[in-house]
Amino acid sequence: MIRVVLPLHLRRLARVDGEITLVVDGPVTQRSVLDALEARYPMLRGTVRDHVTLKRRPLVRFFACREDLSHEPPDAPLPEAVASGAEPFLIVGAVAGG
Amino acid sequence: MTAVRVLVGTKKGAFILTADGKRNDWQVSGPHFAGWEIYHVKGSPADPNRIFASQTLGWFGQIIQRSDDGGRTWHTPGSAPEELTDPATGFPRGESNKFVYDTSPETGRPLTTHQHYDGTQRPWEFKRVWHLEPSPTDPDLVYAGVEDAALFRSTDGGRTWQELAGLRGHESGPQWMPGAGGMCLHTIVLDRQDPERMFVAISAAGSFRTEDGGRTWRPINRGLKSQFIPDPEAQVGHCVHRIAMHPSRPNVLFMQKHWDVMRSDDGGDTWYEVSGDLPSDFGFPIDVHAHEPETIYVVPIKSDSEHYPPEGKLRVYRSRTGGHEWEPLTEGLPQRDCYVNVLRDAMAVDSLDPCGIYFGTTGGQVYASANGGDSWRPIVRDLPSVLSVEVQTLP
Numbered sequence: 160m161i162r163v164v165l166p167l168h169l170r171r172l173a174r175v176d177g178e179i180t181l182v183v184d185g186p187v188t189q190r191s192v193l194d195a196l197e198a199r200y201p202m203l204r205g206t207v208r209d210h211v212t213l214k215r216r217p218l219v220r221f222f223a224c225r226e227d228l229s230h231e232p233p234d235a236p237l238p239e240a241v242a243s244g245a246e247p248f249l250i251v252g253a254v255a256g257g
Numbered sequence: 258m259t260a261v262r263v264l265v266g267t268k269k270g271a272f273i274l275t276a277d278g279k280r281n282d283w284q285v286s287g288p289h290f291a292g293w294e295i296y297h298v299k300g301s302p303a304d305p306n307r308i309f310a311s312q313t314l315g316w317f318g319q320i321i322q323r324s325d326d327g328g329r330t331w332h333t334p335g336s337a338p339e340e341l342t343d344p345a346t347g348f349p350r351g352e353s354n355k356f357v358y359d360t361s362p363e364t365g366r367p368l369t370t371h372q373h374y375d376g377t378q379r380p381w382e383f384k385r386v387w388h389l390e391p392s393p394t395d396p397d398l399v400y401a402g403v404e405d406a407a408l409f410r411s412t413d414g415g416r417t418w419q420e421l422a423g424l425r426g427h428e429s430g431p432q433w434m435p436g437a438g439g440m441c442l443h444t445i446v447l448d449r450q451d452p453e454r455m456f457v458a459i460s461a462a463g464s465f466r467t468e469d470g471g472r473t474w475r476p477i478n479r480g481l482k483s484q485f486i487p488d489p490e491a492q493v494g495h496c497v498h499r500i501a502m503h504p505s506r507p508n509v510l511f512m513q514k515h516w517d518v519m520r521s522d523d524g525g526d527t528w529y530e531v532s533g534d535l536p537s538d539f540g541f542p543i544d545v546h547a548h549e550p551e552t553i554y555v556v557p558i559k560s561d562s563e564h565y566p567p568e569g570k571l572r573v574y575r576s577r578t579g580g581h582e583w584e585p586l587t588e589g590l591p592q593r594d595c596y597v598n599v600l601r602d603a604m605a606v607d608s609l610d611p612c613g614i615y616f617g618t619t620g621g622q623v624y625a626s627a628n629g630g631d632s633w634r635p636i637v638r639d640l641p642s643v644l645s646v647e648v649q650t651l652p
Binding site for chain 1: 291292293314315316317318319320332333335336352354355357
């Protein structure tokens with residue numbers, strides 16, 4: 160099971176509380192995790208990555224294991240601790256404003 | 258017993274204000290979609306329990322919300338459990354926020370570019386939905402005006418959207434340029450007597466009309482004069498802020514332009530100025546009395562550089578003569594130290610008798626008049642900055 164933490168606005172949109180868990184078949188990558196997320200919560204499609212290009216939205220960041228993975232290739236394996244469920248995959252709204 | 262439901266979009270959520278037909282005691286529900294910018298909330302005239310909302314945020318993009326029970330509960334169309342599987346593809350739908358410009362050779366146009374502030378050409382890029390216009394007869398049919406300027410249509414209650422690409426494909430498209438608020442299609446006016454005929458307005462391109470259901474469009478800006486463009490009387494480039502029409506007279510249009518209040522008696526073919534004795538002819542909203550097609554309302558704003566009322570006095574101006582002659586409506590409105598704005602989608606009328614008029618301010622007040630504008634009172638005072646106000650008159 161992959162653990163995913165969503166930002167507040169997306170938790171409300173998906174109507175979930177706290178951390179969610181996803182089943183990912185095959186390699187655990189940003190793409191496979193987001194595919195599983197959007198399949199389970201279709202209302203999130205287009206909110207984390209673009210509907211068509213599937214690129215990460217500019218003010219969304221991906222963190223895990225104290226690392227910023229936002230600029231990693233979408234098919235790069237996520238850390239083993241994420242794949243094993245020991246650590247969550249964090250989807251974060253970038254801090255912006257004054 | 259009649260009732261009124263006022264749908265308010267703000268910078269930090271949506272609010273629903275309800276009262277009975279006397280319009281004295283108001284209940285406030287919300288915030289719905291707390292923390293999101295709600296550009297517009299509008300109910301279906303064909304099914305008042307169906308309400309559409311445009312929810313947007315810089316971080317997470319566009320969301321379309323729909324209620325089928327008068328605003329008590331909401332969902333993103335196509336993501337309810339029974340709707341999750343598309344038999345054709347096996348994938349979840351959940352595409353109610355998918356606004357993709359039509360580039361198909363059969364129905365669309367090549368993805369063209371538009372003029373940008375710096376003189377370069379930029380490709381169209383979807384940003385948000387400014388305005389939702391439900392059909393007067395079909396609860397599943399709804400139009401969306403978006404930024405960058407284009408018109409989309411949903412025929413399945415907002416589950417999926419298709420662009421009416423003939424508008425963006427008009428030969429003038431490459432000349433369109435953003436206004437200060439972005440290049441947005443913010444106004445959609447449907448002709449209730451002819452479903453093939455509709456009007457849209459774009460900042461800062463101008464107004465356009467279709468008579469074939471949105472396949473082809475023509476600019477309708479003759480008579481507009483805008484000093485901020487090289488040719489003040491150009492075919493396109495005008496910053497139209499709002500168009501209003503009384504449903505009984507689809508050829509009579511009223512327009513609040515960036516500067517100037519305008520009128521057309523021929524469906525937009527020609528326009529003439531009716532600003533008359535207004536203290537300022539700059540402003541954003543304009544609306545028409547529900548029962549008196551020659552009675553119109555505007556909120557003069559000092560200037561495009563100073564977006565607040567002249568002299569710090571919040572005044573709605575009413576013309577009972579279709580323009581030219583205006584009277585200030587001040588009773589119940591702040592007449593000193595008031596420096597709010599009233600945005601283009603933030604005024605609406607109910608259809609009770611006497612007609613109710615409503616508007617919201619960037620200071621978070623929603624004012625209502627239950628007597629055609631003679632007197633006003635705030636029905637809520639301290640909301641986030643108001644982006645839009647719509648009204649439903651319920652049986």
